[in-house]
Amino acid sequence: MDKWTLLIDTVDQKGLIHKVSGVLFNDNLNVIKTNEFVDHDNNRFFMRSEIEGDVHEDKILDELKEIIPNATVKLTPVKKKEIVVLVTKESHAIGDMLIKHEFGELNATIKAVIGNHDVLQPLVEKFNLPFHYITHEGKSREDHEKEIREVIDSYNPEYVVLAKYMRILTPKFIENLENKIINIHHSFLPAFIGANPYKQAYERGVKIIGATSHFVNNDLDEGPIIYQSITPVDHTYSWQDMMSKGKDVEKNVLTSALKLVFNDQVFVHGNKTIIL
Numbered sequence: 001m002d003k004w005t006l007l008i009d010t011v012d013q014k015g016l017i018h019k020v021s022g023v024l025f026n027d028n029l030n031v032i033k034t035n036e037f038v039d040h041d042n043n044r045f046f047m048r049s050e051i052e053g054d055v056h057e058d059k060i061l062d063e064l065k066e067i068i069p070n071a072t073v074k075l076t077p078v079k080k081k082e083i084v085v086l087v088t089k090e091s092h093a094i095g096d097m098l099i100k101h102e103f104g105e106l107n108a109t110i111k112a113v114i115g116n117h118d119v120l121q122p123l124v125e126k127f128n129l130p131f132h133y134i135t136h137e138g139k140s141r142e143d144h145e146k147e148i149r150e151v152i153d154s155y156n157p158e159y160v161v162l163a164k165y166m167r168i169l170t171p172k173f174i175e176n177l178e179n180k181i182i183n184i185h186h187s188f189l190p191a192f193i194g195a196n197p198y199k200q201a202y203e204r205g206v207k208i209i210g211a212t213s214h215f216v217n218n219d220l221d222e223g224p225i226i227y228q229s230i231t232p233v234d235h236t237y238s239w240q241d242m243m244s245k246g247k248d249v250e251k252n253v254l255t256s257a258l259k260l261v262f263n264d265q266v267f268v269h270g271n272k273t274i275i276l
Contacts (some may be wrong), residue, residue: 001052003032003078005264008064010071012038012045019067020047020163027060029053035276039269046267048276050078074264081108081262084157086148086165087115091123093163093184096251097258098127104253107262111155114148115148118168135168159261162216163254171218181216182226182261184254186246198246198256202239209233209242213257215268224273226266227257 009021009145017036024031034049057075064073064124081121085213087094094113101108124131132151136144162183174181186197201209210230217223231249233242260275268275 001030002055003050003052004055004057005076005078006044006047006049006051007074007076007264007267008047008068008071009269010045010068012040016029016045016068017047020049020064023060023063023067024049024051027053027056027063029055029060037274037276039274042269044269046144046269046274046276048265048267066079072240075150080106081158082111082160083108083157083159084111084152084155085113085161085163087113087163088121088166089117089119090164090166090247091120092247093251093254094120095123096255097161097163098124098129100255102127107259108159112151112158114151116144116165141167141170142172145170149173161254161258164250169210174216174218178217179215179224182254182257183214183216183223184250184257185212186243196239198243199239202237202242207232207234209246209249211246211253215273217271222271224268224271224274226254226260226275227253229253229256248263 010016021031029051030053032050032052034047035173037046038044039046061073063219065071085094085097095255097106097110101110102107111253112132113120113124114132116131116134116136121131121133134144134147158180160177160181161232162181164184208230210228212225214225215223229249229252229264231245233245265275267276
């Protein structure tokens, strides 16, 4: 039987679960699992259901929109997501992704990797994946991004992952990719934004370091946060030690965030996320 994920985001009101369940029952669909959350401060209702059966997508969407007309409703088949990954020089994030992809643990199909340096090309090609080297040298940012977007668009991915891609993206690049670009940032946001956060953390004498995975928007490192984690450090750590330990946190945080997104567990509401 086909398995689908149903996501609903709407104004809260009485009887919503009953209404939605009624539509699914009348269409002879089985609910495997369901989760709900009510944001009382904003009067919003979020619902995620895993369903199975003979799904007629347009029919179900029309029926749901009829009973909850102002809702955002998304119905997607359970399958691996298709993604394109952007990299620069650091190998830990993409290396972890490639291994998980090789063994079917990523719940995604990497269509291609794009790098503004060719340092990681041999690593990527060991996994029999296409690598596109698109240098930024001698080009305007706009021209460079245009070349990258052309390659990305040729693969028509569902998501773009920045696996330590160390260039700031312009609004033009992000256009039409809202909540579709996932980044890993090497600090526990909102602290230590910008260059060399581990050195910033060392100079501040922090006792924990962390990493944050978030969707990308037009505000640098301020998109909706998907997943965060931390690890303890102390006064004996140099900033280089912090960076080395931080890389393990970064790749684990990115993997956790990707799992949530690829499993259709993430709602974006304003500049925050709801995870169900």
